[in-house]
Amino acid sequence: MKIYVGNLSYQATEDELREAFEAYGEVASATILKDKLTGSSRGFGFVEMSNPAEAQAAITALNGKEMRGRKLVVNEARPRTEGDRGRDRRSGGGQRSW
Numbered sequence: 001m002k003i004y005v006g007n008l009s010y011q012a013t014e015d016e017l018r019e020a021f022e023a024y025g026e027v028a029s030a031t032i033l034k035d036k037l038t039g040s041s042r043g044f045g046f047v048e049m050s051n052p053a054e055a056q057a058a059i060t061a062l063n064g065k066e067m068r069g070r071k072l073v074v075n076e077a078r079p080r081t082e083g084d085r086g087r088d089r090r091s092g093g094g095q096r097s098w
Helices: 016-023 052-062
Strands: 001-007 027-034 042-047 073-076
Touching: 001 052, 016 027, 016 042, 016 052, 042 052, 052 073
Parallel strands: none
Antiparallel strands: 001 042, 001 073, 027 042
């Protein structure tokens, strides 16, 4: 099961994330997303756990728990929708004058 972890401290590491979830079961992967330009944390990540019961226990226990001074937002990751893919967030829309 893929788990979304939000409101992460920008100083949190993938090892810390993994350790927090390993208390509830086997962690297949723990990833913190980084900004492509700066390489700094984007403040959220994903954890994958193969056992759904362990994953649910981790979600229940860690949602709202404080890590590095911030309350985590933890829930089952939702699949991306077509509207999420390939969007260029930098373009503000509107007309361009060349």
